[in-house]
Amino acid sequence: MSVPNIVTIRELSKEYRQGEINVTALNNVSLDIAQGEFLTLMGPSGSGKSTLLHIIAGIDRPTRGVCRVQDIDLTKLDESGLADWRNQNVGFVFQTFNLIPVLTAFENVELPLLLTRLNAKRRREQVNTALELVGLAERQKHLPRQLSGGQEQRVAIARALVTDPKLIVADEPTGNLDSNSAQEVLGILQMLSRQIGKTVIMVTHDPKAAAFGSRSIHLEKGELTN
């Protein structure tokens, strides 16, 4: 039995203006991503891999084409609808962690849950579960500056997980980490895909990082090369 697709992309293009020049970031990209897959997007700088990730995650819009995630055509959603959709369906992991410096690890993870109707007790339970999953239950009262880079990124993964989204997008999550921390973070992402069934899409330059994925695709000049 085939695994259903969580992402369906058809003839997707993205163009934008940079001063007087029209830049084509993506050109007629078509792609299917199966549920539970750990897909890595590779390619040189400016190849369009981050743009593709942003469109799949609903934080950028294509110029042409279709991008369906969980059978929802993201191009049809307005700003507010996209925000709601992101909150419920996507977890973000950024290269620079992007934790709020004045909030503790617990509060950073709790942040997406403030948009839900969960009461404080339920929120606490979910945050604890997410932090335990990334092995940081004991560090929940630490501020980001009191954590190492690897720990910060694990908190960011917990924040991405806390709303229990089907899709986790990671934009070069190991780019700012030493090799040990990178291994830990990649291990967690792999575990989320293999054991919990999350679909993980990760942008990376690093072939070693890409090896953690179940499938790897390459982009060059806005087009898929394999």
Add this chain to the structure above:
Amino acid sequence: MTTIGFIARNALRNKRRFILSVSSVAMSLFLLVTLQVALRELTNPINDEGSTLRIIVRNKVSLAQPLPARQLATIERIPGVAAVTPFSYFGGLYKGDEKFTSFAQFAVDPVRANELLSDAKVPAEQMKAWVADRTSAVVGKMTAERYKLKIGDRMQFTGQIYPCDLEFKIAGIYEGTADDRNVFFHHKYLDESLGNPGTVGTWWVKAASAEEATLITDRINKAFANTSAEVRAETERAFQLGFVSMWANIKILIGGISVVVVFALLLVTVSTMSMAIRERFRELAVLKALGFRRRELFAFILAESFGLATLGAVFGAGGAWCLYRVLDMQTLSSGMFVMFEVTPQMMALAFSIAAVLGLLSAAAPMIGVARTSVVQGLKTLD
């Protein structure tokens, strides 16, 4: 964590800037309230309980022109007049060694004035002594305290308007009026010193009832119409407002300073909020990515800006309110300010300005956040 807690954490992340910003709003609003209080004090005549009954009669040509003393008998006969006294402003310089005397001296008929100035309380024996000695005077309690004067002391005045110097023996000290600063002395003493010119500065008339006061002013004006000394009779309130109109430029000046204060305050708050939000542009983009909608981000910015301005108003306007309740401004200003009271209207004005400041200073950051996409926001400070 609650949403309010999150907003508070953000507002307090740079504590020094927060304290300085709140202080600048507080200081500006304190200054604004103080200016409003001073303006009110300067332009709002004090009304005591007798002021509704008192009528001031002056020369129609000008306040500086004297009136003939013979008018007394005519005024006394006008229906509704309960009492009348000559009332001449002496305007002397106390002790001759001061450049400016902060209290007025008036020549009156002591017995008649006693009926008119019913708010002024003078002990009976002191009143008796004043009436009996035409070179004596009664002094307001504030002036007596300021110059450490007591009964029996002598006060010397150098005439600035009238060509004579006067010396009084203090027969009594009065209190109970809204402005216990003045000195009252015998008109006869002034007349004698001037060689009995047969003139008075003004007449002060007491109406039998407040309802009749307006009618009496008309009757007095008509009584002296087409005479060599036509008069202008008006209620004490109207007379005081005539003086107030002379403060017009001061009002404009204080109003102008107030506008400048508010404008400077706006610039400071807008700059602070813009700085605070610019520093967090990427964080706001992250919040957008996590699912926070524009309106929620607007609410965060607005609440932070509004909170900062309101806290400034609490400290500034509230501080002024507390301070002027505790301080005895009458003593501190040597009687220049009597009430110096922060009114609810002034508090409302200060808080309204703070609210508008909060709104306006949030506008620019909100526009910035609205215009910036998540991707742009994430790239901004990467």
